[in-house]
Amino acid sequence: xxxxxxxxxxxxxxxxxxxxxxxxxxxxxxxxxxxxxxxxxxxxxxxxxxxxxxxxxxxxxxxxxxxxxxxxxxxxxxxxxxxxxxxxxxxxxxxxxxxxxxxxxxxxxxxxxxxxxxxxxxxxxxxxxxxxxxxxxxxxxxxxxxxxxxxxxxxxxxxxxxxxxxxxxxxxxxxxxxxxxxxxxxxxxxxxxxxxxxxxxxxxxxxxxxxxxxxxxxxxxxxxxxxxxxxxxxxxxxxxxxxxxxxxxxxxxxxxxxxxxxxxxxxxxxxxxxxxxxxxxxxxxxxxxxxxxxxxxxxxxxxxxxxxxxxxxxxxxxxxxxxxxxxxxxxxxxxxxxxxxxxxxxxxxxxxxxxxxxxxxxxxxxxxxxxxxxxxxxxxxxxxxxxxxxxxxxxxxxxxxxxxxxx
Amino acid sequence: xxxxxxxxxxxxxxxxxxxxxxxxxxxxxxxxxxxxxxxxxxxxxxxxxxxxxxxxxxxxxxxxxxxxxxxxxxxxxxxxxxxxxxxxxxxxxxxxxxxxxxxxxxxxxxxxxxxxxxxxxxxxxxxxxxxxxxxxxxxxxxxxxxxxxxxxxxxxxxxxxxxxxxxxxxxxxxxxxxxxxxxxxxxxxxxxxxxxxxxxxxxxxxxxxxxxxxxxxxxxxxxxxxxxxxxxxxxxxxxxxxxxxxxxxxxxxxxxxxxxxxxxxxxxxxxxxxxxxxxxxxxxxxxxxxxxxxxxxxxxxxxxxxxxxxxxxxxxxxxxxxxxxxxxxxxxxxxxxxxxxxxxxxxxxxxxxxxxxxxxxxxxxxxxxxxxxxxxxxxxxxxxxxxxxxxxxxxxxxxxxxxxxxx
Numbered sequence: 001x002x003x004x005x006x007x008x009x010x011x012x013x014x015x016x017x018x019x020x021x022x023x024x025x026x027x028x029x030x031x032x033x034x035x036x037x038x039x040x041x042x043x044x045x046x047x048x049x050x051x052x053x054x055x056x057x058x059x060x061x062x063x064x065x066x067x068x069x070x071x072x073x074x075x076x077x078x079x080x081x082x083x084x085x086x087x088x089x090x091x092x093x094x095x096x097x098x099x100x101x102x103x104x105x106x107x108x109x110x111x112x113x114x115x116x117x118x119x120x121x122x123x124x125x126x127x128x129x130x131x132x133x134x135x136x137x138x139x140x141x142x143x144x145x146x147x148x149x150x151x152x153x154x155x156x157x158x159x160x161x162x163x164x165x166x167x168x169x170x171x172x173x174x175x176x177x178x179x180x181x182x183x184x185x186x187x188x189x190x191x192x193x194x195x196x197x198x199x200x201x202x203x204x205x206x207x208x209x210x211x212x213x214x215x216x217x218x219x220x221x222x223x224x225x226x227x228x229x230x231x232x233x234x235x236x237x238x239x240x241x242x243x244x245x246x247x248x249x250x251x252x253x254x255x256x257x258x259x260x261x262x263x264x265x266x267x268x269x270x271x272x273x274x275x276x277x278x279x280x281x282x283x284x285x286x287x288x289x290x291x292x293x294x295x296x297x298x299x300x301x302x303x304x305x306x307x308x309x310x311x312x313x314x315x316x317x318x319x320x321x322x323x324x325x326x327x328x329x330x331x332x333x334x335x336x337x338x339x340x341x342x343x344x345x346x347x348x349x350x351x352x353x354x355x356x357x358x359x360x361x362x363x364x365x366x367x368x369x370x371x372x373x374x375x376x377x378x379x380x381x382x383x384x385x386x387x388x389x390x391x392x393x394x395x396x397x398x399x400x401x402x403x404x405x406x407x
Numbered sequence: 408x409x410x411x412x413x414x415x416x417x418x419x420x421x422x423x424x425x426x427x428x429x430x431x432x433x434x435x436x437x438x439x440x441x442x443x444x445x446x447x448x449x450x451x452x453x454x455x456x457x458x459x460x461x462x463x464x465x466x467x468x469x470x471x472x473x474x475x476x477x478x479x480x481x482x483x484x485x486x487x488x489x490x491x492x493x494x495x496x497x498x499x500x501x502x503x504x505x506x507x508x509x510x511x512x513x514x515x516x517x518x519x520x521x522x523x524x525x526x527x528x529x530x531x532x533x534x535x536x537x538x539x540x541x542x543x544x545x546x547x548x549x550x551x552x553x554x555x556x557x558x559x560x561x562x563x564x565x566x567x568x569x570x571x572x573x574x575x576x577x578x579x580x581x582x583x584x585x586x587x588x589x590x591x592x593x594x595x596x597x598x599x600x601x602x603x604x605x606x607x608x609x610x611x612x613x614x615x616x617x618x619x620x621x622x623x624x625x626x627x628x629x630x631x632x633x634x635x636x637x638x639x640x641x642x643x644x645x646x647x648x649x650x651x652x653x654x655x656x657x658x659x660x661x662x663x664x665x666x667x668x669x670x671x672x673x674x675x676x677x678x679x680x681x682x683x684x685x686x687x688x689x690x691x692x693x694x695x696x697x698x699x700x701x702x703x704x705x706x707x708x709x710x711x712x713x714x715x716x717x718x719x720x721x722x723x724x725x726x727x728x729x730x731x732x733x734x735x736x737x738x739x740x741x742x743x744x745x746x747x748x749x750x751x752x753x754x755x756x757x758x759x760x761x762x763x764x765x766x767x768x769x770x771x772x773x774x775x776x777x778x779x780x781x782x783x784x785x786x787x788x789x790x791x792x793x794x795x796x797x798x799x800x801x802x803x804x805x806x807x808x809x810x811x812x813x814x
Contacts, residue, residue: 051734051742051762082730084743084763117727118764224713225632226728227735306631306713307809314810320524321633323489327458328634335458336491355458356491357525396806402714403721403802 001259007160009144010175012198012240013037015137018150021129023122024077024115029150031126032074033133034194035102039068040236042110043207045214047231053081054091055111056232062110063207063234072110072194072234073098073130076153076179078121080113081229090121097127101134112192112232114153114179148177151192154401155179159270163259167243167252172199174259180223180271193218193233193267199256200239201246209257210235217264220296221390222304223275224398235260272390273373277397282312283375287386294331295380295387301329302376303391312374313393317342317365319351322376339379344371408666414567416551417582419605419647420444422544425557428536430529431484431522436557438533439481440540441601442509446475447643449517450614452621454638460488461498462518463639469514470614470641479517479601479641480505480537483560483586485528487520488636497528504534508541519599519639521560521586555584558599561808562586566677570666574650574659579606581666587630587678600625600640600674606663607646608653616664617642624671627703628797629711630682631805642667679797680780684804689719690782694793701738702787702794708736709783710798719781720800724749724772726758729783746786751778 009016015035023030044063046056062069073094080087095109102109113121137143148158162175178193195210214233239245246253273281284303289295302308305325311318319340327335340352346368350358368374416423422442430437451470453463469476480501487494502516509516520528544550555565569582585600602617621640646652653660680688691710696702709715712732718725726747734742747759753775757765775781 049731049734050736050738050740051730079727082727082742082759082762082764084761116725117731118759226712226714226731229727229731229734305633306805307633310806310809313806316811318523320486320489320636323458324456324524324633324636327456327636329457331457333457335489352489352525354491355489357489394806395810396803398713399717399720399801399803399806402717404723 001163001165001262004162004164006141006162007144007148007175007177008034008194008196009139009141010162011173011196013238014196015139016143016147017133017136017138018146019129019132021125023075023125029146030076031129031133032147032150033098033137034072034147034196035137036070036236036238038238038240039070039108040238041201041203041206042066042069043210043235045211045233047228049227049229051082051229053079053113053230054083054087055080055113056230057088058091058095059110059232062107066107068108069110069236070104070108071098071102072112074112074151075126076151077115078113078119079115079117079230080121081117083118083120086120090123093123094126097130101130110234114151114192114230117229144175144177151177151179153179154276156274159267159274161263161266163262165255165259167255170241170243172241172243172256173197174263176263176267178267178271180274192230195235195263197235197237198239198241199237199246200241200243201237201256205246205253206235206237209260213257213260213264217261217268220300220388221268221272222300223272223392225304269390272392275392276401277395278392279313279395280371280393281373282309282391282393283373284389284391285375285377285386287377287379288383289380289385290383292385292387295385297331298326298329298378299387299389301325302378303389306394309391309394312369313395315366315369317351317362317369322378323352326378333380333382337381339381341377342368343375343377344368344373346371408570408572408669411569411571413548413569414551414555414582414584415441415601415603416546416548417569418580418603420645421603422546423550423554424540424543424545425553426536426539428532430482430532436553437483438536438540439554439557440505440544441479441554441603442544443477443643443645445645445647446477446515447645448608448610448613449473449476450617450642452618452640454635456634456636458489458636460486460520460637461490461494462487462520463637464495465498465502466517466639469517473514475515476517476643477511477515478505478509479519481519481558482533483558484522485520485526486522486524486637487528488524490525490527493527497530500530501533504537508537517641521558521599521637524636551582551584558584558586560586561683563681566674566681568670568673570669572662572666574662577648577650579648579650579663580604581670583670583674585674585678587681599637602642602670604642604644605646605648606644606653607648607650608644608663612653612660613642613644616667620664620667620671624668624675627707627795628675628679629707630679630799632711676797679799682799683808684802685799686720686802687778687800688780689716689798689800690780691796691798692782692784692793694784694786695790696787696792697790699792699794702792704738705733705736705785706794706796708732709785710796713801716798716801719776720802722773722776724758724769724776729785730759733785740787740789744788746788748784749775750782750784751775751780753778
């Protein structure tokens with residue numbers, strides 16, 4: 001298994017394009033199109049927010065009923081959420097316009113939107129954008145990278161990755177791109193991740209592989225505790241790798257799942273580290289918990305605590321806030337057993353032993369916390385389960401970005 | 408029923424004192440003592456955090472078993488949480504020192520601590536402080552106000568209130584003080600509220616009155632979503648008002664409950680409005696929900712959303728974030744029924760009708776949101792239940808305070 005250049009166009013038979021359509025901002029790319037030369041098996045996971053954006057409602061039907069998906073059209077700037085019947089019509093028109101240009105039916109087109117909630121899409125720039133996108137589709141790595149840039153909102157960098165491995169002597173590729181940054185606390189899906197593969201696999205196993213992997217990747221990140229109305233994660237598989245179709249959970253299935261996990265974990269960590277205003281990635285690893293569920297709950301509680309996040313921003317080893325966040329997670333444990341370590345490229349240090357302060361150097365703790373990627377390791381000493389959650393620090397810039405997002 | 412000057416010393420037979428003991432900071436008051444001239448019936452509610460501070464563990468025993476409480480000793484600066492066996496010993500020594508000076512037994516003394524988690528109390532300044540406190544106890548209104556100041560940490564103002572009403576022609580007083588500011592998301596109790604009354608009432612009804620009222624007051628506020636290790640709310644009743652002892656839920660009981668609610672609501676709102684770094688109070692009123700439980704969940708979800716709180720800070724009527732926060736609260740509802748209004752001293756404005764944008768002036772919305780107290784009213788149009796939650800905006804100063812709290 002090896003990481004290769006590129007993202008959504010890395011696998012065989014995929015093309016991408018991007019354009020500055022002028023949906024909300026001028027002179028900034030805001031639409032992207034992903035196209036597969038042949039129909040794909042599709043899997044998707046979506047937000048559990050009761051308030052679902054128009055594209056999410058459209059896509060849930062497509063993923064459930066479609067005989068084959070060939071395109072995903074994405075816009076940033078306007079989320080097309082809380083837009084009522086007109087929002088649904090605009091979304092459908094977007095899918096239909098893409099279908100017409102690419103000679104598909106509308107139910108072969110997935111849609112995705114991200115941006116401000118509650119505003120209607122202006123359809124003229126959307127239609128013009130679609131025309132340009134279709135005429136500039138390309139199979140190059142660069143086309144995929146530009147698409148990853150076009151879906152950014154408050155993101156500061158593109159998020160993409162591709163990986164290759166072998167099945168039956170055939171090279172299989174899994175690539176993907178995602179966006180994040182604010183309103184990120186995925187529950188079930190995530191804020192726009194697009195995965196493409198040339199693997200041949202049954203629809204049932206594709207959905208199961210995606211669903212299971214999302215639980216330990218995107219669903220373990222949090223930027224600000226707000227679960228968006230638009231979270232969607234798509235996985236297309238067009239079969240062009242030429243492997244025998246995966247229809248049972250054999251070695252080939254698990255090889256695919258492993259590759260998928262590498263891509264999803266990397267994209268999830270990139271999203272967490274590039275949270276709105278963030279200066280660093282916070283990884284929270286809970287080990288030796290009673291059950292996986294409890295380990296998940298405990299690690300997410302710490303990763304989402306505003307007080308933990310501000311302390312991390314300040315490079316302050318204020319470990320009491322971590323124990324406090326464990327304590328209110330709703331999981332039963334013995335506070336007087338807990339050990340806590342922090343780790344970064346600068347080393348590893350025990351801050352807490354059996355629930356009380358260990359003998360450590362504040363200066364060294366501050367140095368470790370100054371890293372770009374900081375990990376807190378929490379040993380519950382109760383069982384054998386573990387989980388990892390990812391978040392980021394909470395900074396002045398998060399306030400700046402969100403006190404003034406619409407203007 | 409009328410509001411009067413003062414706080415914990417307003418009711419008959421209560422004294423208070425405060426001192427700068429030098430526990431953590433120099434030249435800043437950091438200890439307070441409340442004393443009742445006669446033994447009190449006591450009620451208490453405490454944090455549900457698994458990690459409980461030493462004073463919370465002490466007080467839970469006292470409230471359960473004590474035949475009568477006469478003193479509460481409080482320190483700020485050090486929370487005495489995550490301090491193991493030594494923390495429990497120091498806490499006991501604090502209660503014993505107060506008992507000895509006041510000729511009580513230690514189980515007649517409640518303790519409370521607030522400040523940094525994980526550090527041990529330095530007992531020499533604590534003992535010196537207790538000596539000074541006991542020798543300066545006074546019944547004056549001013550003594551109560553100074554005590555309310557002594558328990559402040561990152562609070563910017565003291566929180567106190569007193570109210571009088573009549574039972575059997577006898578004047579009954581309920582007074583209180585509280586502190587808040589950070590790590591505030593009470594579950595069951597709250598971050599240090601002290602209530603004193605001269606009402607005569609049975610222990611069972613006193614506990615029930617307090618427990619019930621805490622649910623709709625302190626438990627409905629959130630500053631940052633972090634439930635502290637030290638949350639405690641105490642209610643003392645010394646019976647000196649001379650009313651016939653309340654032993655059933657008669658009119659007199661409900662009159663007392665009403666007065667208690669006025670004091671608790673006012674203190675809770677003062678805590679929310681003075682959240683760390685806050686510039687304004689955010690009130691979230693959910694009406695016409697299916698059940699009280701659902702109304703509580705929905706209103707708290709909105710009041711705790713980082714994205715709602717930053718928008719309020721920016722005076723930005725970004726209502727999509729409010730609908731989003733309702734949507735992920737875990738309550739089922741119809742997004743296409745929801746109406747949303749904002750209100751302040753500058754007026755009231757409908758932002759959303761049936762789940763989509765109403766026709767409103769952004770300029771007027773910004774004016775309303777610029778108020779010191781801003782209310783969001785959310786009409787679910789599903790049933791008849793309602794609930795109100797209180798929070799505050801999320802600002803640069805919250806980051807500043809918490810990225811550097813320990814230094």
